[in-house]
Amino acid sequence: MSELQNFRAGFIAVVGRPNVGKSTLVNALVGAKVSIVSSKPQTTRHRILGVRTRAGAQFVFVDTPGFQTKHRNALNQSMNRVVAQSLADVDAVLFLIESMRFDAADERVLKLLPKDIPVILVVNKIDQLADKTRLLPFLQAAAQRFDFAEIVPLSALDGRDSERLLDILQPRLPEAEPLFEEAAITDRSxxxxxxxxxxxxxxxxxxxxxxxxxxxxxxxxxxxxxxxxxxxxxxxxxxxxxxxxxxxxxxxxxxxxxxxxxxxxxxxxxxxxxxxxxxxxxxxxxxxxxxxxxxxxx
Ligand SMILES: Nc1nc2c(ncn2[C@@H]2O[C@H](COP(=O)(O)OP(=O)(O)OP(=O)(O)O)[C@@H](O)[C@H]2O)c(=O)[nH]1
Ligand SMILES: [Mg+2]
The missing domain is CATH 3.30.300.20 (K homology (KH) domain)
Structure with missing residues (x-):
């Protein structure tokens, strides 16, 4: 039997407002630093692919700039276009928010989400939450906002969480041959x-x-x-x-x-x-x- 039989491969867009931890999560999922990270919003300006290959599957993550509408200039418009374009032609979406926060900026990203592919709500930075009992009501309220395929609270800083997220994603990818060679981690030079x-x-x-x-x-x-x-x-x-x-x-x-x-x-x-x-x-x-x-x- 061919090794590639039942192999899964696909593109997963990672979207959210600025500074929620998209690039940190992509790096954790890839297992290497392919996308830069800082505590300042609007760090990522380009669409960057991060590739992870493991037994039975290849995940191609599409890191995107934080979607924002506060300042209108050509750079920000270009960044927002990247977000919208990245949501077309992917097999799944990770929509990131921060735990205990769902504001107007998150709401704007929610409006861009496609309805015909699985969207997983990732509630990031739960390590910052002192009182964990507050999480469940927050997740229940978030579930009402969109028909999410899954809701996954995690910390992008915790390696075990990113492996768990890969397990959740893998069955949602289409059966396909690998899109990149096995050792690839990004499409960028x-x-x-x-x-x-x-x-x-x-x-x-x-x-x-x-x-x-x-x-x-x-x-x-x-x-x-x-x-x-x-x-x-x-x-x-x-x-x-x-x-x-x-x-x-x-x-x-x-x-x-x-x-x-x-x-x-x-x-x-x-x-x-x-x-x-x-x-x-x-x-x-x-x-x-x-x-x-x-x-x-x-
Ligand atoms: N405590 C904590 N901090 C986190 C976590 N994930 C990311 N951060 C921090 O959040 C800040 C923003 O992280 P980025 O990964 O650059 O966020 P981003 O969403 O890619 O930001 P933009 O590219 O600007 O949209 C950094 O200081 C990260 O170290 C987490 O799970 N827990
Ligand atoms: Mg980023």
């Missing part, structure tokens, strides 16, 4: 991942105001015969005033950002990395369709 890692460090190491106006562009990505990756990156900022903040005193802050990014890249690429970073100002880039396109946004 090292060049793209390098830009994302650098952007994550900017998000994590700077205050609230800067990250939204920051984009990273990789100008050079070369692999030398030794395996070393030689990378030159530009960090675009939206305003002149942001440049000295990112640089820090005698460039110390930028050095720290670059050094942490380099270490993460070396881990992910399993190779030495030489990283050079510059900061450049381009005011209004978040509303500049041409520049957005050059940074990989549709």
């Amino acid at each position: 090292e060049r793209f991942l390098a830009a994302e890692i650098l952007r994550e460090k900017v998000f994590r190491l700077t205050g609230d105001e800067i990250p939204y106006g920051v984009a990273v562009e990789i100008e050079q990505f070369q692999q030398e015969p030794s395996g070393m990756r030689r990378i030159a990156a530009v960090i675009w900022v939206d305003r002149d005033a942001h440049k000295p903040i990112l640089l820090g005193k005698s460039g110390e802050h930028l050095k720290r950002i670059a050094s942490e990014a380099r270490q993460d890249m070396e881990r992910l690429f399993d190779a030495k990395v030489f990283l050079n970073c510059w900061i450049k100002v381009k005011s209004g880039w978040t509303d500049n369709a041409a520049l957005l396109k050059s940074l990989g946004h549709d």
Whole structure:
């Protein structure tokens, strides 16, 4: 009997408002860091596939930007389009919310959910809930809002929970041959991942105001015969005033950002990395369709 008989494979969109833990969960489900994570909302800006293959099944998770309607600019509109497009043509959906919270922003995502495929409500961050007795009434109320296939409370930070979620998902995938090779973890190139890692460090190491106006562009990505990756990156900022903040005193802050990014890249690429970073100002880039396109946004 062929090993591929009864094999299941499919796409699963992961959607929710900003900061609910979508990328954290995708990384846990994949078992590797394919998507960047920070405590600031609107960290993810692109559609990123995370692939996990195990006995009998291949799961292709579609991480998406947090859906939001607060600020209207070209970048946010592009991000919301990614969410809507990602919901077409998938086999199942994970709709993430945070435990004990279902607000207007969650409601807007709920309105986008397809009715013809299984939608699993994932109630994340239950580790933050001190009084667990409050959970059941919350889940019961949530169940009334949509015809969910399952409701799964969990913590994306707990590895056992993500394995349990895979068990729940597997029978809901269609029978199909694998879509990616067994060792694949993402569809994204090292060049793209390098830009994302650098952007994550900017998000994590700077205050609230800067990250939204920051984009990273990789100008050079070369692999030398030794395996070393030689990378030159530009960090675009939206305003002149942001440049000295990112640089820090005698460039110390930028050095720290670059050094942490380099270490993460070396881990992910399993190779030495030489990283050079510059900061450049381009005011209004978040509303500049041409520049957005050059940074990989549709
Ligand atoms: N305590 C706790 N924190 C979590 C959990 N899952 C995610 N987080 C934290 O929540 C924050 C947001 O996580 P992300 O994975 O970046 O969230 P996201 O939904 O991808 O956010 P956007 O891409 O901005 O929409 C980070 O600080 C995570 O460490 C969880 O289960 N428990
Ligand atoms: Mg994210």
